[in-house]
Amino acid sequence: MKTSIATVSISGDLREKLAAIASAGFDGVEIFEQDFLAFDGTPAEVGRMVRDHGLEITLFQPFRDFEGLPEPQRSRAFDRAERKFDVMQELGTQLMLICSNVAPIALGGIDRAAADFRELGERAAKRGLRVGYEALAWGRHVNDHRDAWETVRRADHPNIGLILDSFHTLARGIDVDTIRSIPGDRIFIVQLADAPKMEMELLNWSRHYRSMPGQGDLPVVDFMRAVAATGYAGPLSLEIFNDQFRGGSPRSIAIDGHRSLVNLMDHVRRVEPAAVAVEVPAMPDRVRVEGVEFVEFAANEQEAGELGKLLATMGFAPKAKHRNKDVVLWRQGPASSAINIVINTEHEGLAHSSYLVHGTNAYALGIRVEDAQATVMRARALGATLFEQQHGPGELAIPAIRGVGGGVIYFIDGRSELAGVWDIEFEPLPDSKANDAGLIAVDHIAQTMNYEEMLTWILFYTAIFRTEKSPMVDVVDPGGLVRSQVMESQDGALRLTLNGAESRKTLAGHFIAESFGSSVQHLAFRTRDIFATAAAMEKLGFRPLKISANYYDDLEARLGIEPAMSARLRTRNILYDRDEAGEYFQLYSTNYGEGFFFEVVERRGGYRGYGAVNAPFRIAAQKRQLRPAGVPRPVSG
Numbered sequence: 001m002k003t004s005i006a007t008v009s010i011s012g013d014l015r016e017k018l019a020a021i022a023s024a025g026f027d028g029v030e031i032f033e034q035d036f037l038a039f040d041g042t043p044a045e046v047g048r049m050v051r052d053h054g055l056e057i058t059l060f061q062p063f064r065d066f067e068g069l070p071e072p073q074r075s076r077a078f079d080r081a082e083r084k085f086d087v088m089q090e091l092g093t094q095l096m097l098i099c100s101n102v103a104p105i106a107l108g109g110i111d112r113a114a115a116d117f118r119e120l121g122e123r124a125a126k127r128g129l130r131v132g133y134e135a136l137a138w139g140r141h142v143n144d145h146r147d148a149w150e151t152v153r154r155a156d157h158p159n160i161g162l163i164l165d166s167f168h169t170l171a172r173g174i175d176v177d178t179i180r181s182i183p184g185d186r187i188f189i190v191q192l193a194d195a196p197k198m199e200m201e202l203l204n205w206s207r208h209y210r211s212m213p214g215q216g217d218l219p220v221v222d223f224m225r226a227v228a229a230t231g232y233a234g235p236l237s238l239e240i241f242n243d244q245f246r247g248g249s250p251r252s253i254a255i256d257g258h259r260s261l262v263n264l265m266d267h268v269r270r271v272e273p274a275a276v277a278v279e280v281p282a283m284p285d286r287v288r289v290e291g292v293e294f295v296e297f298a299a300n301e302q303e304a305g306e307l308g309k310l311l312a313t314m315g316f317a318p319k320a321k322h323r324n325k326d327v328v329l330w331r332q333g334p335a336s337s338a339i340n341i342v343i344n345t346e347h348e349g350l351a352h353s354s355y356l357v358h359g360t361n362a363y364a365l366g367i368r369v370e371d372a373q374a375t376v377m378r379a380r381a382l383g384a385t386l387f388e389q390q391h392g393p394g395e396l397a398i399p400a401i402r403g404v405g406g407g408v409i410y411f412i413d414g415r416s417e418l419a420g421v422w423d424i425e426f427e428p429l430p431d432s433k434a435n436d437a438g439l440i441a442v443d444h445i446a447q448t449m450n451y452e453e454m455l456t457w458i459l460f461y462t463a464i465f466r467t468e469k470s471p472m473v474d475v476v477d478p479g480g481l482v483r484s485q486v487m488e489s490q491d492g493a494l495r496l497t498l499n500g501a502e503s504r505k506t507l508a509g510h511f512i513a514e515s516f517g518s519s520v521q522h523l524a525f526r527t528r529d530i531f532a533t534a535a536a537m538e539k540l541g542f543r544p545l546k547i548s549a550n551y552y553d554d555l556e557a558r559l560g561i562e563p564a565m566s567a568r569l570r571t572r573n574i575l576y577d578r579d580e581a582g583e584y585f586q587l588y589s590t591n592y593g594e595g596f597f598f599e600v601v602e603r604r605g606g607y608r609g610y611g612a613v614n615a616p617f618r619i620a621a622q623k624r625q626l627r628p629a630g631v632p633r634p635v636s637g
């Protein structure tokens, strides 16, 4: 199936849009009339420019307020259409989109509209052109693809067909199975868009908040399954009206768009037996994550020393050293299921450049999967950037891709020698005294980024890994809002939270500004007994983040916590939450550097959340620590 995207989806002028669209790998482009009108060149020049990029024009749109008009507006609408047909012939495109009439004078009546389309079909046929009819969700008389299809059916003209747009159908909650009975060859083009669920008027929702399939909450996969069942084999075309994308980078928006289409087609082909016309390059299925094998920090020697001290207070110990590099493995728990923290103080390679740019940071993640090679193959098919670094003698070539903030995601599996990486590349250090604090796994990894980047990374993770996302939530920071998105695998083996900062005054925004870009901001470890762990860690010198007494007073009032329990939480600075399924306990470290921190959590029962209600209290406590009240921040040189 050919991939296409409307020029309106991308920022920049027409030249920039086309360059970005072509380089992202699309086959075609919808010329949105506004983009064309704003361009200083003839239609023929635009057509040539498109074809010089190796693209075809899949659609010219939109043509508005055509059908069902009284005279004299009706005749004028036909004249307008003829003028646009002239433009289309010069541009070198066959297909025009007419969206359903929104004009108050439009008369309605399916037969009247069908008669208008039949006549227009005759005129289009004379020029070898075709016209598709799309139901806008807010159309005056036609706002449902079923009525648009009935109009097209009654027009009964080979040059008149239907245009489906996932947004208009899904935003109105129309049953997508009604698409299955439409003949595929009567659908002239299919437009795709997703959107976050929100309570909003349809027109504003559509014109400002659309997103790429997979980035929002609409069931675009179900829509596409129904389309595929009709036998439709034409282009799939993204039509994304989004204020943020209009100001974004043309290149990265185009790459996201192409990724979203490939991911969608791959998904549909796997789940819809009727999807015979959906062709997409073969690639392995979404990857099931088995766990987090390691988290790697880049640091200089001094900061590595400080980080090591902090880790030691949490029960970690340096267990092994890399045979050729300045890389130390800190570990807690039995080798077979340990939490592995790697500290890299090399003076070359990506770790070093990451350190130079961001300061000490968790620049690499090691993810345990069933098949590391297959994972990289899928990521590559989805346009991810592979990462290869020179490796010394005896070192493994660990498959890897680039991730958030220029970091790396490595893949380890049990089917190759990769599983032996700790024995092959590392030599044990003399045993230090046992000081385990009961931490058993990485519970979740929180990455902080600019809000504008969030949709990119949501799509990246959910397209590669078998993870589901829950709706985005707002976290209130005294300095502004932080948008938070959870992505997790069904069994919790991979839990990621993405935090998008819109203001530098938030803790997350401060972190991005001070560490020069997106990165892991916190790492949460899981324990089976948070009180025992808290006691063990305090013995090791751990200093918890101090939580206000008000928080505990409120907790007693809000959740009816027993005073004895509340006192235990209070003494250890543990935060608490619960849902229908279980309970959640959280303990935080103080900040390390400009806002990085560790968290310890215990999940009881089936608690699935992340303690979002507690975030404002945690953030307030961290801010008190970051910049004590009344003490100005030292000016750094």
Ligand SMILES: O=C(O)c1ccc(O)c(O)c1
Binding pocket: 061, 062, 097, 099, 134, 136, 165, 191, 206, 207, 239
């Ligand atoms: O918002 C609009 O007017 C509009 C125009 C053309 C389309 O294809 C569409 O889906 C929406």
Ligand SMILES: [Mg+2]
Binding pocket: 134, 165, 191, 239
């Ligand atoms: Mg549309």
